[in-house]
Amino acid sequence: MNELELVEKAKSGDNKAFEELVKRTQNKIYNLGLKILGNKDDAADLLQETYIKAYESLPNFEGKSSFYTWLYRIATNFALMKLRKEKYKKISINEIKQASNGNYKLEISDWSNNPQIQYRNEELKEILNEAINSLPPKYKTIFILHDIEGLSLSEISEILSLSIPTIKTRIHRSRLYLREKLSEYFKKKGN
Amino acid sequence: MNCRKIIKLISDYIDREIEEVKREMIEEHIKICKKCESILNTTEKTIKLSKVIYKNKKVPKRLEKILYYQIRIRYKK
Numbered sequence: 001m002n003e004l005e006l007v008e009k010a011k012s013g014d015n016k017a018f019e020e021l022v023k024r025t026q027n028k029i030y031n032l033g034l035k036i037l038g039n040k041d042d043a044a045d046l047l048q049e050t051y052i053k054a055y056e057s058l059p060n061f062e063g064k065s066s067f068y069t070w071l072y073r074i075a076t077n078f079a080l081m082k083l084r085k086e087k088y089k090k091i092s093i094n095e096i097k098q099a100s101n102g103n104y105k106l107e108i109s110d111w112s113n114n115p116q117i118q119y120r121n122e123e124l125k126e127i128l129n130e131a132i133n134s135l136p137p138k139y140k141t142i143f144i145l146h147d148i149e150g151l152s153l154s155e156i157s158e159i160l161s162l163s164i165p166t167i168k169t170r171i172h173r174s175r176l177y178l179r180e181k182l183s184e185y186f187k188k189k190g191n
Numbered sequence: 192m193n194c195r196k197i198i199k200l201i202s203d204y205i206d207r208e209i210e211e212v213k214r215e216m217i218e219e220h221i222k223i224c225k226k227c228e229s230i231l232n233t234t235e236k237t238i239k240l241s242k243v244i245y246k247n248k249k250v251p252k253r254l255e256k257i258l259y260y261q262i263r264i265r266y267k268k
Contacts, residue, residue, distance in 0.1 A: 015266050022262065030250045044254050048261050055262055100198075110229035112236040125244045132241065147238050148245060153208075172202035179230070179237040 003067050011058055018058070021067060022051055028068070029075050035144050036079040038133055046082070050075040065158050072151070073159045076141055083137035091134050091177070100176035111186035124185065131181035135174055142167055143174040192216050197227045201234055 001009075001020070009017035029050050033043030053074050061070055111117070116124065132140060145151045145159065146167070153164050160167070192213075197220050203209040204217050221228040250258070 015263075019259065019262070022258070026250050026255070026258070027247070030254075031245070031247050034248065035245050044257075047250065047254065048258055051258060051262055052265065055265055108226045108229045110225075110232050112229075112232035117236065117240070124240070128237075128240055128244055143241075147241055168202065168208070171206075172199075175202055175234050175237060176198075176230075178241065179234045182237055182240070183233060 004063070007061065007063065007067050011061065018055060025068060025071055026051075029071060032072065032075055032144075032149065033079065035148060036076070036141055037082060038129075042082060046075055046078050049078050053078075069155055069158050072145070072155075076145070076159055080137050080141060083140070090136050093136055096136065096139060096173045096177045099180045100173040109183065109187065111183065114186055116186070116189060124182075127185045128178065128182060131178050135177065139170050139174045139177075142170045143178075146171050147175070192220055194220075194224060194227050197221075197224070198230060201231055204231070205235055205238070 001017075003021070003024075006017045006021050010021060026047065030043055030047045033046035034040070037043055037046060050071060054071055057074070061067075065073075118124075132143065135143060142156060142160070145156050146153070151159070153167055156162070156167050157164050197217055200209060200213060200217060204214060209217075217227075217231075221231055
């Protein structure tokens with residue numbers, strides 16, 4: 001049975017159909033939670049809250065977007081709310097703008113072929129993970145949805161109710177900021 | 192096109208969200224500008240690295256049970 005048929009059945013009160021939709025999407029939503037929120041407990045909360053909200057809001061789901069996009073919208077709203085409450089230090093919006101305004105303070109050494117870039121370089125992963133986690137919530141969420149989850153600009157626009165130029169700007173700034181952090185790492189390592 | 196403008200367009204270039212004319216201008220520019228070429232290469236690498244730092248996981252069985260329980264208790268209402 002395809003997604004549309006399941007959604008229709010679920011809307012008309014078929015709980016088995018709803019559970020089938022959960023089964024098909026739960027890993028995606030859980031992983032989104034792990035990536036955005038960075039730990040298992042919060043990802044578990046996100047997973048439960050997303051489906052409880054989805055179940056309760058199902059009668060209002062009009063099918064204008066796909067079921068997936070709709071779920072992502074519920075999940076990212078929950079994640080953003082949670083991230084904004086977090087206490088650990090995030091970089092300021094100004095800081096992220098600076099890294100991308102094209103001035104010449106940018107680190108320019110080309111480390112893209114550095115032999116230290118290996119899948120198993122845990123230190124490098126840690127640096128990058130920390131840098132992603134320090135992004136302001138509205139940047140981090142978009143960066144993860146686009147560059148890690150591979151969602152299109154128009155899907156993200158639907159999920160977050162933001163214009164495509166705004167999304168593009170945030171992706172661009174996030175990338176240059178993260179690039180800058182990795183450049184600093186390679187500079188320390190002597191490139 | 193100067194370096195500042197090139198850097199602003201780097202993401203559009205990487206995502207192929209750019210007009211042909213601008214794409215060609217960037218390609219011409221990076222042939223002669225090591226600085227912008229480095230920024231382009233390292234930005235692309237940053238994106239690639241970001242994709243591999245996370246490993247996708249399955250919902251743990253215990254959590255799955257809780258999830259279905261949480262949903263099912265709402266059926267009765």
